[in-house]
Amino acid sequence: MTTATPNSPLVIRPLVAADWPAVWALLQPTFARADTYSYPPDISEPAAHAAWVEAPAGTFVACDADGTVLGTYCIKPNQPGQGAHVGNCGYVTADAARGRGVAAAMCEHSQDEARRMGFRAMQFNFVVSTNEGAVRLWQRLGFAIVGTLPGAFRHPVRGYVDAHVMFKTLVGTET
Numbered sequence: 001m002t003t004a005t006p007n008s009p010l011v012i013r014p015l016v017a018a019d020w021p022a023v024w025a026l027l028q029p030t031f032a033r034a035d036t037y038s039y040p041p042d043i044s045e046p047a048a049h050a051a052w053v054e055a056p057a058g059t060f061v062a063c064d065a066d067g068t069v070l071g072t073y074c075i076k077p078n079q080p081g082q083g084a085h086v087g088n089c090g091y092v093t094a095d096a097a098r099g100r101g102v103a104a105a106m107c108e109h110s111q112d113e114a115r116r117m118g119f120r121a122m123q124f125n126f127v128v129s130t131n132e133g134a135v136r137l138w139q140r141l142g143f144a145i146v147g148t149l150p151g152a153f154r155h156p157v158r159g160y161v162d163a164h165v166m167f168k169t170l171v172g173t174e175t
Contacts, residue, residue, distance in 0.1 A: 058075050121167060127166050
């Protein structure tokens with residue numbers, strides 16, 4: 001169990017089939033906004049399920065004490081074969097749960113899970129520069145911007161904006 005706030009326990013656990021409707025309810029509006037993820041804004045539910053649940057090595061949910069899904073993340077190898085020792089994650093937090101430590105708790109949990117799965121590092125390939133809260137959070141949690149892709153993301157309001165590649169070594173950083 002991880003704590004989101006001192007008075008609000010947050011349980012992060014593997015996704016079960018019954019969680020999918022709540023997870024889809026988080027993913028669909030996030031992808032439709034088209035301001036943080038490169039998934040098609042009109043992605044179908046089956047395609048989102050394939051990408052978020054079927055393809056990754058693991059998918060998790062963060063729930064409050066009542067079992068309400070407040071966030072989700074998936075973890076997978078960043079690359080196949082000779083790059084499979086580096087993990088990659090995607091995170092989505094419910095709009096109503098922002099500012100409650102859910103994303104930080106999921107990121108910390110994912111790093112522990114990545115180590116357990118044998119990943120030696122974690123890489124985020126495409127952190128949209130205008131997603132300033134995420135960039136700050138990942139940096140606070142030890143991720144460094146190791147590259148910037150100029151104009152790589154087509155933001156629906158700001159036009160072409162940069163995307164960052166962020167990286168953190170996990171081996172030898174266990175807490």
